[in-house]
Amino acid sequence: MNDNGVTRFEDLPNEIFRNIFDYLTIRDLYRTFVGLNIRVDTVLRSIDHVSLTLWSSESANDPAIMFFASQLNRLMVVNDGIETIDLTHFSNVRSLKLKYPSNKQMSQLLQSEQLSYLEYLSLGFVRDLSESSITDKLHRHLFSNGFSFLYTCTLVNTPNPAPNWSISPNLRSLTLLGPVTLSIYNAILDSCPNLVRLILHAFIDKSIVPPTFSSHHFLRNLSIQITKWSTNKMIDSLLMQVPKLQRLHVKMLPPVASIDFSQLASILSERTPRLCRFDCDMMIYKYTIDTDIVHHLHPCFMRIQCNSEYGRFHIFTDNNDKL
Known part of the structure; x- marks a missing residue:
């Protein structure tokens, strides 16, 4: 004053x-x-707790960003033209999202000690696959505890499991947006023994007999979009490894001929006795069982609904919790 x-x-x-x-x-x-x-x-x-979204290469050279670089804890790089940005300037970043990661940025993730403290990492589509070994090295680094503080991760490009993967004990939530096979699913569970939440946006595998595996006792939430549905045995192959699962969401694309809900109910009862919520979104051509009967096949089927749409049947679960 x-x-x-x-x-x-x-x-x-x-x-x-x-x-x-x-x-x-x-x-x-x-x-x-x-x-x-x-x-x-x-x-x-x-x-502290400064967040920043970079939209253009010009903004990456803004002196304001350099002034606060060491104080940023959340960084999102949106434009795929920002390849010159040096991620190592952001020494305290804990949450990093790269929509179109470049090979240079992935190399920085591998080499920078500061970036090893990431707690959240989201890697978008890698357009330049001329050096695919960098992507493989980064995935191996990720699934071998290279980011020992990493808690949540989202990947667009599908990781290729390698024999020298070890474990990432701190990873709790993983989202894979690329195509995932049963062998990749098994490798993920082996590498992430404490994983609680797994989201697979494109599961595709003709094989329904899994290789040798060990049960995963921490996964509680599994969300899966199946792009090729053969039989319920595919679901059985996925669930036999996660006996303590509590929530399951299944989406199917494209439409399939039919679903044996009685068999599916038996699989859920046998493989996931602790299941308390089942959600689904699927289109089928043939629906011969009454919805009221479906509701009584399994306690988690009470929310299943059916609508007829353009000669097909839309099977889905509503948002009202009747459990």
């Missing part, structure tokens, strides 16, 4: 500064406050 009894901006306590700064972007903070005085610069340097 000055001699006239007027409170000036620089008279405000640091807590008020931080509250004000929370409403501004890092570019606004840099252009408005950096260099104002030593005290304000000190407060700016103390800000």
